[in-house]
Amino acid sequence: MNRSPLQRHNLTVVTCALLVLTALFAPAAGAQLVSSETTVFTTDKPLRVGETILDPGTYDIQLLENSPVLVVMDHGTNRIVARAQTVLHQRDKFEVTKAPVFMYYPTAPGIPQTLRTWFAPHVTFGRDIIYPASVEQEIRLALVRSARESQEQMAQVKESESTGTVASVESGPSASEPEPVPMVAEARPVPSRELPLTASRTPLFAALGALALAGAALLRKMF
Numbered sequence: 001m002n003r004s005p006l007q008r009h010n011l012t013v014v015t016c017a018l019l020v021l022t023a024l025f026a027p028a029a030g031a032q033l034v035s036s037e038t039t040v041f042t043t044d045k046p047l048r049v050g051e052t053i054l055d056p057g058t059y060d061i062q063l064l065e066n067s068p069v070l071v072v073m074d075h076g077t078n079r080i081v082a083r084a085q086t087v088l089h090q091r092d093k094f095e096v097t098k099a100p101v102f103m104y105y106p107t108a109p110g111i112p113q114t115l116r117t118w119f120a121p122h123v124t125f126g127r128d129i130i131y132p133a134s135v136e137q138e139i140r141l142a143l144v145r146s147a148r149e150s151q152e153q154m155a156q157v158k159e160s161e162s163t164g165t166v167a168s169v170e171s172g173p174s175a176s177e178p179e180p181v182p183m184v185a186e187a188r189p190v191p192s193r194e195l196p197l198t199a200s201r202t203p204l205f206a207a208l209g210a211l212a213l214a215g216a217a218l219l220r221k222m223f
Contacts (some may be wrong), residue, residue: 008173023196037120039100040075042135046112050084050129053112063127070118070127086127089117108142155193 042058049061058075072082087206101119114135119126150187 037123039118039120041100041102043113048112048114048135049082051132051135052082054082063120068127070129087130089119089126089128091119091124091126096124097121099179105139106143108139108146110145111139111142114139 037118039061040058043054044056046056047054049070052072054072059081060073060078061070062073062074063070068086068088070084070086071080073080080178097119098121101117102115102118103119105114105116107113114131116128117126117128
């Protein structure tokens with residue numbers, strides 16, 4: 001079939017357009033296919049992945065083929081419940097583990113636990129989740145508020161301990177007053193007591209004299 005130059009020109013333009021469209025939309029179509037690297041994990045508290053806060057439960061986490069998009073699926077229904085843009089996180093080969101690794105942002109009261117990085121097992125690279133600036137600001141403010149509250153609590157505890165120490169010192173004996181020394185009874189010797197004289201010594205001397213006279217008289221008779 002003979003075609004005019006105009007027809008051949010139009011055919012060439014259409015063919016080129018189809019090739020361009022195929023190149024543009026083929027990655028998007030392939031991105032809907034989920035990679036074979038799947039990690040099953042369970043969380044017992046609310047978990048933020050991207051802009052979605054997951055309820056406690058069991059989920060599958062995967063990376064789309066030929067795409068930096070990370071998806072989280074319900075483990076029972078395989079329904080995609082969260083998506084997040086990610087960037088590559090390289091690690092050394094000696095850090096490779098046989099089990100998956102999940103890294104989280106520091107937690108603080110008032111914000112849910114937030115997934116930061118996911119490493120699949122047996123690989124040297126992981127994926128860092130990209131969060132909006134508002135989420136990062138929320139986490140930063142919550143951490144600052146938590147740190148300030150902790151400092152105030154520590155100050156209150158120290159003040160209470162200081163007050164209790166002062167009270168205990170004031171309730172005891174004053175430091176300027178000497179403590180009472182226990183009194184010990186001094187042992188003193190008991191003076192001996194002489195019995196009072198109840199009679200005079202004159203009768204004794206008289207009796208001795210009479211006895212001497214009687215002895216002399218007896219000796220005179222004998223000799």
